[in-house]
Amino acid sequence: MKYLFAAACLFCSLQGIPQLFPPAAYPRNYFRNPLAIPMSLAANFGELRPNHYHMGLDIRTQHRVNLPVYAAADGYIARVSVEPGGFGQAIYINHPNGYTTVYGHLNAFFPALAAYVSRQQYRLQSWQVNLEIPAALFPVKKGGLIAQSGSTGGSQGPHLHFEIRRTKEDINLNPLLFGLPVADHIAPHLVRLAWYDRNRGIYEQSPHEVPVEIEGPRIAEGSASRSTVEMKTRPSLLSVGATRISFAISAFDTQSGSDNPNGIFEASLYEDERPVIGFQLNNISYDDTRNINAHIDYKTKETGGPYFQQLFFLQGYPLPTIYSTAGDGTGSVLDIGDGRPHKIRIGVRDTEGNETVLSFGVQYAPSSDTGGASSKDSMTTAVFPAKRFYPGMLDGLEMADCAFYPGERSLYDSVIIGAGVAGYPGSGLSLPGGVSAVYRIGEPWIPLLDPVLVRMRPVSPGDSLRGVERMDTTAVVMVGFHGASREVERPTWKNGWASARYREFGDFQLVRDTVPPVVSFPGAPEGALLNKASRIRIAVRDNLGATRHFRAELDGAWLCFTNDKGLDWIYRFDEHCLPGPHTLRVSVEDVAGNRTIKELHFTR
Numbered sequence: 001m002k003y004l005f006a007a008a009c010l011f012c013s014l015q016g017i018p019q020l021f022p023p024a025a026y027p028r029n030y031f032r033n034p035l036a037i038p039m040s041l042a043a044n045f046g047e048l049r050p051n052h053y054h055m056g057l058d059i060r061t062q063h064r065v066n067l068p069v070y071a072a073a074d075g076y077i078a079r080v081s082v083e084p085g086g087f088g089q090a091i092y093i094n095h096p097n098g099y100t101t102v103y104g105h106l107n108a109f110f111p112a113l114a115a116y117v118s119r120q121q122y123r124l125q126s127w128q129v130n131l132e133i134p135a136a137l138f139p140v141k142k143g144g145l146i147a148q149s150g151s152t153g154g155s156q157g158p159h160l161h162f163e164i165r166r167t168k169e170d171i172n173l174n175p176l177l178f179g180l181p182v183a184d185h186i187a188p189h190l191v192r193l194a195w196y197d198r199n200r201g202i203y204e205q206s207p208h209e210v211p212v213e214i215e216g217p218r219i220a221e222g223s224a225s226r227s228t229v230e231m232k233t234r235p236s237l238l239s240v241g242a243t244r245i246s247f248a249i250s251a252f253d254t255q256s257g258s259d260n261p262n263g264i265f266e267a268s269l270y271e272d273e274r275p276v277i278g279f280q281l282n283n284i285s286y287d288d289t290r291n292i293n294a295h296i297d298y299k300t301k302e303t304g305g306p307y308f309q310q311l312f313f314l315q316g317y318p319l320p321t322i323y324s325t326a327g328d329g330t331g332s333v334l335d336i337g338d339g340r341p342h343k344i345r346i347g348v349r350d351t352e353g354n355e356t357v358l359s360f361g362v363q364y365a366p367s368s369d370t371g372g373a374s375s376k377d378s379m380t381t382a383v384f385p386a387k388r389f390y391p392g393m394l395d396g397l398e399m400a401d402c403a404f405y406p407g408e409r410s411l412y413d414s415v416i417i418g419a420g421v422a423g424y425p426g427s428g429l430s431l432p433g434g435v436s437a438v439y440r441i442g443e444p445w446i447p448l449l450d451p452v453l454v455r456m457r458p459v460s461p462g463d464s465l466r467g468v469e470r471m472d473t474t475a476v477v478m479v480g481f482h483g484a485s486r487e488v489e490r491p492t493w494k495n496g497w498a499s500a501r502y503r504e505f506g507d508f509q510l511v512r513d514t515v516p517p518v519v520s521f522p523g524a525p526e527g528a529l530l531n532k533a534s535r536i537r538i539a540v541r542d543n544l545g546a547t548r549h550f551r552a553e554l555d556g557a558w559l560c561f562t563n564d565k566g567l568d569w570i571y572r573f574d575e576h577c578l579p580g581p582h583t584l585r586v587s588v589e590d591v592a593g594n595r596t597i598k599e600l601h602f603t604r
């Protein structure tokens, strides 16, 4: 059984009040600021992002690129990665004390490392690389220059993404627990409180928001000591129409001298002064980061609401978790069926011990607000075949020409999921080239951990040609889409059925794509003289935006083009292109298998 509850974890603070989390025991002042300017954060560890927690610090670089980046401590360069998204260009340094530091979105590596990476890219014939580097090759000293900062990969502006990991388990740790020089005397801001009826599924209700306010003036910033802010609800005693409830909060944290809204470190809930449950963003692995979708109220966020961080966990939430509970863990649901007032205290803390405390009472009153269904509730279950699914369950829903099967670890909470035909080829919902109905499966606001298997077969109304026995499937792809999100998969085919896996519910359709990608050379006409150019740029456009293969050869030899952010492909002239006449041959393929080959003749 995978869904064991977290073991009790009670520790005592200096005041003798039981605490849910032990104090962090990481080395302090071992790592230095990796930049030469004062440390200011655009994002901290555990900040809430789509499908992941922020796994390090985003350190501001004064809106500039090419600031020198320094090794945070002695060690050796253990890994270098280059990719269109993610960290862009990144360096991993292993340190002798068992930690790894990561430096992302870099513009350039130091010259000897850059030359090494380039040689490996030509050896592997791939610009995108993930290179494990032998320990002896690039030892570094604390404060040694390793790179220039940038904004490569999944970055929206210049900054340095900095992580600290435990090397052995590859677990990311909160860097602010290592005593880095970031002053913070400001308590976190708690802006919303909500309760949920735990006799119902989390996706089958909306949060009940309760107004909160600060008691007395907020303590001014600037003191050298820790801040504490007291808050209360309005009214101070909540009457709720449910016997089993849980709470969630919206909160953010700021550091001294910065009003940037960062993530909170820790929140704990006490009932009648006994600790019940808390979460702490101390360590998270990349394997677990997607479970943020069961930490936040995913439905509320996905339907345009704010982030709520849950002071409870869901049935399908896999261990290890960021949560700690007292007793057997069932206390993450508060049973207030006795009808008496219960005293609740929620404390929100940052890594420096600044704290905001919200105190209120809650009482069951049968005639009160019961948490009825909201207007955001499912449309598909009302009009389509539907059934209830549970975490840990292996089941599916099968219709005439479409079926779906969540995995055992796909769902976090029980929920009714419906599916049916939302449109036919030629209708407004259909994608160009659609060769199946548009099937609507579930709701985009039901999060998936493991992907759901979607199967369907081509069919069109009034067409006697059904199935694929007489149909060419080579250029048929499956597209999952909702809102601006679109995912194109090359399906596997069996007995006329196409199958592919998706991590989001939405609309699904089979599409015949016979349009090859379009390749052009902006600024470099055929026969161009490029002796004064610094680079060659290749633009690739695909009708479905689904390119899966790119290769460029100069006079028959692989040539390294970069592809930062998945935009244009760029080659900067170097020793791989000497003066004289050349032939550049570019081959691009889309997910459907359509290929374009284009040549450019030029003189350097």
Ligand SMILES: [Zn+2]
Residues within 6 Å of the ligand: 043, 054, 056, 057, 058, 160, 161, 162
């Ligand atoms: Zn970052």
